[in-house]
Amino acid sequence: LNDGRPMVDGFYAAPAEAPEAPGQLIRIEPFERGIPDDAVAWRILYTTTRDEGQPALASAIVVAPSDEADGPREVIAWAHGTTGVHETCAPSVLEGTCSTGAFFSVEEVVDEGWVLVATDYVGLGTEGPHPYLIGQGEARSVLDSVRAARQMEEIDMADRTVVWGHSQGGHAALWTAAIASTYAPEVDVIGVAALAPASDVVGLIDSLPSVT
Numbered sequence: 001l002n003d004g005r006p007m008v009d010g011f012y013a014a015p016a017e018a019p020e021a022p023g024q025l026i027r028i029e030p031f032e033r034g035i036p037d038d039a040v041a042w043r044i045l046y047t048t049t050r051d052e053g054q055p056a057l058a059s060a061i062v063v064a065p066s067d068e069a070d071g072p073r074e075v076i077a078w079a080h081g082t083t084g085v086h087e088t089c090a091p092s093v094l095e096g097t098c099s100t101g102a103f104f105s106v107e108e109v110v111d112e113g114w115v116l117v118a119t120d121y122v123g124l125g126t127e128g129p130h131p132y133l134i135g136q137g138e139a140r141s142v143l144d145s146v147r148a149a150r151q152m153e154e155i156d157m158a159d160r161t162v163v164w165g166h167s168q169g170g171h172a173a174l175w176t177a178a179i180a181s182t183y184a185p186e187v188d189v190i191g192v193a194a195l196a197p198a199s200d201v202v203g204l205i206d207s208l209p210s211v212t
Contacts, residue, residue: 012125022048022184024047025044027044028043028044029042033097035097040154042062042154043060047148048122048145050137056122056127058120058141059120060092060145060148061091061092062152064110069113072159073114073158076162077142077163078117079166079169079176080102080168090126117145121138121172133171135175136175138172139183142173142176159186161188161190162192162193163192167195170195
């Protein structure tokens, strides 16, 4: 952060050469802001696919309990709610981190012994445009974040994955469920929790004047 304003650093920059295959881990580094004391976290940069089918990059936060596990840890893939559409609006960049995208349950996830993989989506942190409420692009970012996180040497993740999202993320979670079996069948999505999904965009816009 610079004078209180969010800033995107070099971590999010595209490398000179990046694999075109989606779900490939490109870059990883430790992450500490907003992480529970009994957890460890990283931010990752990975390949994904835009809604029109073009290769792209996205970033994510991966959070895991710091204690040793008896086996692979179950996975929660978090799709965040609206934070904006500019590059600096990524939850991994903003001060509130996960709570910025309406996720207030990091400690509960850690207490259960699960891994949290929280994508920023394309265009937040990384180069845009951001596919706001464009389901294919958002869902691919979610699925590819899990694919990439499984390539980390630091943690052992189970195949079973639950997708959890709110508002914009609820919309993304529903789309993730819809395309998972064809786009990323190796990500075993066993359940979806879509909270207040932005599914009726026209109705949402029409009701904005009455929102207080």
